[in-house]
Amino acid sequence: MIPLVVLDMAGTTVLDDGLVEQAFLRALPDATPAMVDHVRVTMGQSKIVVFRELLNGETAAQRANAAFEEAYAALVAEGHCAPVPGAPEVITDLRTRGAKVAFSTGFSRATQHVILSALGWTDRADFTTTPAEAGRGRPYPDMVLAAVLGLGLADVRDVAVVGDTPSDVLSGLRSGARVVAGVLTGAGSRADLAAAGATHVLDSIRDLPAVLEGF
Known part of the structure; x- marks a missing residue:
């Protein structure tokens, strides 16, 4: 895992x-x-x-x-905030199986907190980061590397990065992550994510556990 x-x-x-x-x-x-x-x-x-x-x-x-x-x-x-279907269950499953989970975002800390509070997710992740805190935002690798450092991992290859845009994919690849998965529940198309170099293109985060079983 x-x-x-x-x-x-x-x-x-x-x-x-x-x-x-x-x-x-x-x-x-x-x-x-x-x-x-x-x-x-x-x-x-x-x-x-x-x-x-x-x-x-x-x-x-x-x-x-x-x-x-x-x-x-x-x-x-106004109520316009909800999880992607299956996301809470996947996150819980990952942590139950011993993986650490980090949230990264292109938003500020204030906006990230608003979202996490609205969803009741303030304790859902082991680490959270933003561009200002990490140094630079995507497509730079800083937020992924901040999570690696913050959680004390020894090897950047022991990481999976998941996002819905080419910038997410580039950030993951530049960090050296082993798995860099694009999902089709957001802004990026299958062609965009594949062209950016995603190791996997998934319909949604629901498909992530099956991918990670091979690692």
């Missing part, structure tokens, strides 16, 4: 259903179609980095990021 599984949140373990895009449009109601397309292409990446790419100046980026966090929290408070 692989001793550490690093799981993305929105689109992988938590249903997105367009929430990121909705929050973005609430934060920037005058966004152009090109800006919306950029948000879609960069799903999984650090949100403050995305705003820096879209807007001129750090002040504007920080203001938009704060508005995004407020809008996302409001959507969660």
